[in-house]
Amino acid sequence: MASNFESSIQRGCDFIHDFACSACEEDGLNTEAQHFCNQCTKYYCVNCVLVHNKLYKRHTVLDRKDVKKWAAAPGTVDVLERCERHPGEALKLVCGDHDQLCCHVCVAMDHRQCSSIQHIPDVAKGIRKDPKFRQLPQRVAELRKQIEDMKNDRKKNSSSLRKTRTAIVDEIQAIRKTINDILDKMEKTTVQELDRLASDQEQCIKKDVNSCKQIHDELKNIMDGIQSKDSSGEPTLYIGFRKCEENIKHANEILQNMSKIVKYDITFRKHNGIEDNLSSRQTFGELNESNVLCKQPCTSLFPRDHVFATEGYKEYYVEMSSDEWDCDIEGICELPGGEIVITDYNNNKVKLLDQEYGVVDHCDVPENPWDVRHIGGNEVAVCVNNNADDRHELHFINITKGKLVTTRKLSFSHDCYGATHHGNNLYISSRTALYVYTMTGKLVQKLYEDKSGNYTVMRIAISNDGKTIYITNHSNDQLITLDNLGNKLATFTDPDLLGPHGVHVTTAGHVFVSCYYSHIVLQVDKDGKTKLATLVREQDGVYFPKALFFSSRTSSLVVGRWNDTLLVINVR
Known part of the structure; x- marks a missing residue:
């Protein structure tokens, strides 16, 4: 540590103050300031302020109640360099142990035992070239x-x-x-x-x-x-x-x-x-x-360990006159206003549905749209993948005044079958691996890989806190649960879990899985270890279910199938 820094700490020891009295400092004393004068731009302790007030009766003097205004006064530390905890001090150091910017007071009070304290001028070298x-x-x-x-x-x-x-x-x-x-x-x-x-x-x-x-x-x-x-x-x-x-x-x-x-x-x-x-x-x-409570999502009306039961369902046709083939619904998500967005694989379309599940608009994609996920606001991301043309893309689509408009896209060197996001990270499944990217498309890491089959990482879902990731292993009839570091927490198997395809986790932590070959939808516990319920079967109208979404707005499961209909299942 530089000697001038050490002397700065030693000078005040346990008596380092946010603001020191200016008058006392001139006399070589170290006294905590309780007042600040706007006109003098100086700090005063309880004794010195009495003398100041007698000499300058018309000056505006601020006490500790207005301490935030002290830092805004002329002559104080620049706004970018100002320490928020100690406004009178400038940020000069970085604590590597806590990854925090620090002033001398911060180090003296909170980081004395830290082993990695660096001067900002050393750390800041080359900042202009940092991507x-x-x-x-x-x-x-x-x-x-x-x-x-x-x-x-x-x-x-x-x-x-x-x-x-x-x-x-x-x-x-x-x-x-x-x-x-x-x-x-x-x-x-x-x-x-x-x-x-x-x-x-x-x-x-x-x-x-x-x-x-x-x-x-x-x-x-x-x-x-x-x-x-x-x-x-x-x-x-x-x-x-x-x-x-x-x-x-x-x-x-x-x-x-x-x-x-x-x-x-x-x-x-x-x-x-x-x-x-x-x-x-x-x-x-x-x-x-009809909206969720502002303090917590609607799914919180159900306890986290709640086991759902069905109470009826209804089919909604989502075909369009321009469709050349039967709809093959690969992805479903819901917008904040209650509208539904689906991907139609067979017809290379992304379709916008109103709250009554009627098609109100669509946009074409080059080929083979797979998963679709809500990103934020009125924006969704659609996986577009075709190995024959070496096309592996994520298309970002904005919904404005009932219209779908593609705004940008990201291209990958690997397959793009499923997507989700948390915070600033995108999670992309490539059939056999799970990748993490920034929202601008920069690769962060390959988080998980399984080469034991062709579709071992099919669809993905992430918990609301970002700590738990669920993956459908279609090839091996498994639901895989990871932590956010890629460590495997659980591998779930069950006689009913045949060809798991879609997976969805609610904001409260309820987990649902659609099984393509057994024609069922399961509820699994949040740890991904136990089957809680078989919600619907083939006799209930579920045939080759792929996409799956839980609507908090209507407390219903929306299931996409390999035909022209959505199945909306009411749950309680």
């Missing part, structure tokens, strides 16, 4: 756009929510006209309940919008700082880079959490026989939220 630093403006711009889109979606949701409220109130008042004065109390009770729900929903939307605005502005400010310092020294740019990385991680977590929430909405259902049963009713009808 991740050079990609930073593009990554932040893309992330800010996603945040802006999410904020706009929430604002539109707010408008539709108000319209929904108005429509429900109109219905309530229409019912009111058919009955007598006894309805006055019921109308008041029902509208109050509606207003309460609408208010709760508005608060959730407002919170999301504020979160988007805050992180959007933070990213903009830090990028402005970096770009304005572009000609400055590498340490400053390195600090900005590290801070921006932290904000990017935080922003992605916010987007991921918000993307899982279904569109906020309210439904109303009139009580049957309301006129005859008026005297026994307190409200006009039931008001129910």
Whole structure:
């Protein structure tokens, strides 16, 4: 460690302060500051501030309640170099043990036992040539756009929510006209309940919008700082880079959490026989939220160890007049607004379905679309693979105003049959291996491989916390469970598990598997070791099931088959 750093620590020892009194320092004393003067741009302890106030009665003096404003005053540390824990100090060091930027105070207080403390000028050498630093403006711009889109979606949701409220109130008042004065109390009770729900929903939307605005502005400010310092020294740019990385991680977590929430909405259902049963009713009808709760997803209404049972199903035809062949549904996912996206392998199409499972739009892909996964906002990723043409691609498609638009694609040197994502990582299955990429297509690692068959890594699903990965081994009739380091945690086999194809894990951790050759859908425990239930069989209408998705919005399993229909199975 450099000698000037050591003396800096030794000077204050256990009495190092966030802010030291400026007047005391001039006398060689080390006293903690409790006040800051905007005009003098100096710090004062409790004794020195009394002298200052007598001499400068009109100066604005801030106490510890406004300590955040101290750091913003002229003459303090540059915003990029400022230590957030100790605003009066500059970031000069990096702790390798904790992977943290530190000032001298941080090291003295929290990192005395650490063995890997480096000066930032040493670590920052070559930062301008670092590929991740050079990609930073593009990554932040893309992330800010996603945040802006999410904020706009929430604002539109707010408008539709108000319209929904108005429509429900109109219905309530229409019912009111058919009955007598006894309805006055019921109308008041029902509208109050509606207003309460609408208010709760508005608060959730407002919170999301504020979160988007805050992180959007933070990213903009830090990028402005970096770009304005572009000609400055590498340490400053390195600090900005590290801070921006932290904000990017935080922003992605916010987007991921918000993307899982279904569109906020309210439904109303009139009580049957309301006129005859008026005297026994307190409200006009039931008001129910059709979205997930803002604090946690809808699947959390079922305990994590809940074993599902079916209560009926319905078939929906998804063929189009332009289809040349029977639909072969290989992938299914759901958008935040409740729309469904499916891949039709036989007809080389990606189809958009409304909430009633009717086809409203489609887009063509070059050939052979396989899996489709929701990435965030209104964006999905589609696996496109054809070995004959050496085509192994992931197409990103945006859904805007009911239209599917391909925005970009990634190409791989290996097969691309299944995909999912968590945080900033894409997980791609290649039939025999599982690869991890960044969202921009940079290979991170080959996480897992099994060459014992042709389709040992067919489809993949990842738990909400990113710690558990489920893989269907189609060739060997197995469900493989890994941790996020690629270590095998479990291998599940069962007489019913014949040709496992699709796998889906809910946000609460319920695991479902579709079995192509045994014509069934299974529920497996979260550890991937035990069969909990056989939910549907061939006699229930399941034939060669491939794609599988659990809809939190409707509490139903959506199963894709090798024909022109989707099978929607209600569960409880």
